[in-house]
Amino acid sequence: xxxxxxxxxxxxxxxxxxxxxxxxxxxxxxxxxxxxxxxxxxxxxxxxxxxxxxxxxxxxxxxxxxxxxxxxxxxxxxxxxxxxxxxxxxxxxxxxxxxxxxxxxxxxxxxxxxxxxxxxxxxxxxxxxxxxxxxxxxxxxxxxxxxxxxxxxxxx
Numbered sequence: 757x758x759x760x761x762x763x764x765x766x767x768x769x770x771x772x773x774x775x776x777x778x779x780x781x782x783x784x785x786x787x788x789x790x791x792x793x794x795x796x797x798x799x800x801x802x803x804x805x806x807x808x809x810x811x812x813x814x815x816x817x818x819x820x821x822x823x824x825x826x827x828x829x830x831x832x833x834x835x836x837x838x839x840x841x842x843x844x845x846x847x848x849x850x851x852x853x854x855x856x857x858x859x860x861x862x863x864x865x866x867x868x869x870x871x872x873x874x875x876x877x878x879x880x881x882x883x884x885x886x887x888x889x890x891x892x893x894x895x896x897x898x899x900x901x902x903x904x905x906x907x908x909x910x911x912x
Contacts, residue, residue: 777817779837780873784822786830788884791863798829798864804849805831813847815840838872838907845906857882867891870906878909 774780789798809819815836822830835841844850857866865884871877879890880899902908 774873777836778874779839780817781835781838781841782871782873783833783835783841783868784830784889785833785868786822786824786828786866786888788824788865789827790865790883790885794862794864797857797862801853804853807849813840813844816844838910841870842907870910872910876910876912878906878912880906880909 817834820832861883867881869879
């Protein structure tokens with residue numbers, strides 16, 4: 757559907773008022789299948805993500821699926837605040853997905869980038885064969901010590 761205004765088919769320009777969301781966090785995530793057995797992992801995560809979209813955990817404002825390539829899919833999520841996002845990542849099913857992926861990525865890659873309206877950006881890349889997103893131009897840094905968690909990286 758194309759937006760129109762009263763004057764005709766000219767595209768209507770709109771913006772958004774984010775003042776009601778001072779803690780807004782936007783997260784981009786990607787999953788890259790690197791081996792055939794990685795499809796099973798992707799299908800399992802896909803079922804869980806469908807459940808997340810149906811249940812809409814507290815603080816998740818919107819979820820959009822994305823396709824980056826034939827073997828690379830992802831999503832964009834808008835969270836009310838970092839606390840809501842962190843609560844979700846520490847709960848089921850996310851906690852189990854992340855733990856299982858850490859034990860056996862099955863040749864797959866995963867990444868996320870988070871952007872806060874109030875300032876700060878952070879990223880993590882696991883098993884990606886080539887730099888993507890912020891990693892395409894920014895210097896690499898190991899996620900350890902005071903740089904281990906998303907919250908710590910956002911504060912850096």
